[in-house]
Amino acid sequence: MLTRQDRIVFGITAAAVIVAAVAQFSGTNPVIKFIAAIALSLLAMNVSSGTEQIGEHLGPGPTGLLQAALGNLPEVLVCAFALRAGLLQVVQAALIGSILANSLLVLGVAILVGGLKHGRLHFHAESPRMIASLMMLAVAALVIPTLAAELHTPAAEHENALGAACAVLLLIVFFFSLPFSLSSDPDRTVRQAEKAAATPHAWPLWLAITVLILASLGAALVSEWFVSALEPAIELLHMSQAFAGIVVVAIAGNAVENVAGIRLAAKNRPDYAMSVILNSSLVIALIVIPTLVLLSFVLGGPILTLALPPLLIAALLLSTLTSAIIVNDGETIWLEGVALIGLYCIIAAAFWWG
Secondary structure (H helix, E strand, O other), rough: OOOOOOOOHHHHHHHHHHHHHHHOOEEEEEEOHHHHHHHHHHHHHHHHHHHHHHHHHHOOHHHHHHHHHHHHHHHHHHHHHHOOOOOHHHHHHHHHHHHHHHHHHHHHHHHHHHHHHOOOOOOOHHHHHHHHHHHHHHHHHHHHHHHHHOOOOHHHHHHHHHHHHHHHHHHHHHHHHHHHHOOOOOOOOHHHHHHHHHHHOOOHHHHHHHHHHHHHHHHHHHHHHHHHHHHHHHHHHHHHHHHHHHHHHHHOOOOOHHHHHHHHHHHHHHHHHHHHHHHHHHHHHHHHHHHHHHHHOOOOOOOOOOOOOHHHHHHHHHHHHHHHHHHHOOOEEEHHHHHHHHHHHHHHHHOHHH
């Protein structure tokens, strides 16, 4: 059943949602309304917990599918509401920003923390290499439509159709990658044993499903509040839509995965840290972006195409190549973490004005 820590998390989440609701409907300062970002992060934590607890009953395979489908649910909801509100630049920047935040900022902080605490970090390189290869495919699916639009090729006249075709192909690639993702962990049995020992009292299935449903519904509600606070806050703080998407929305939507990856590195578990952080970027590239492209055709707002601003594409390509080089040899030092963080800050600064 529920532990004391579970009850505390539920209580804090409920309090944050209530405070966010009061801020939303009281006409307070738009910046204060950003308490919704905290509530959204806590709800994402509960979605993750519910998914993991259901996995205790269903096994690792279905759990992997659930994590892929629901782990980025808050971000999908935020971007869907933002698209409906016409904030196309925010959505484009948020999606690329999520990958940048994971591949540069979070990976950099994890390597820095783990390296300072434990020295040189060693991990199995096979899975990170495969993730890097798939990420390059995802980058190509964004580069080609962008080049077609910028070079005014005949395909530029069919931008929406080309984006939809690329989205469908990325989803197909993801489903074909599932067997590798679920079998490439050399310590899966050990990890499951450690997890079972660490959580001897799994939630009943009905409770896990209830938490998952309530947290998902709460995330849908708070996501709309978050987006409604975003527009006036952008104007008040004089930040560009691109910067808001790359930094604010991207970090808020992935807060749980970010903290989890850094904590694993601090505990000297670099294999699992790399898996959490890099797979989070991969899921965004192969699931979240294609899903939102297809959803945009029925949401009623602007169509989300894969023809993005060239600076976003260049930043994505740099981050993918840099992180791939760093994880390729199966070991890292803290200085590489500093380099990743520095690159992220440079890219973020470039988007402050738009």
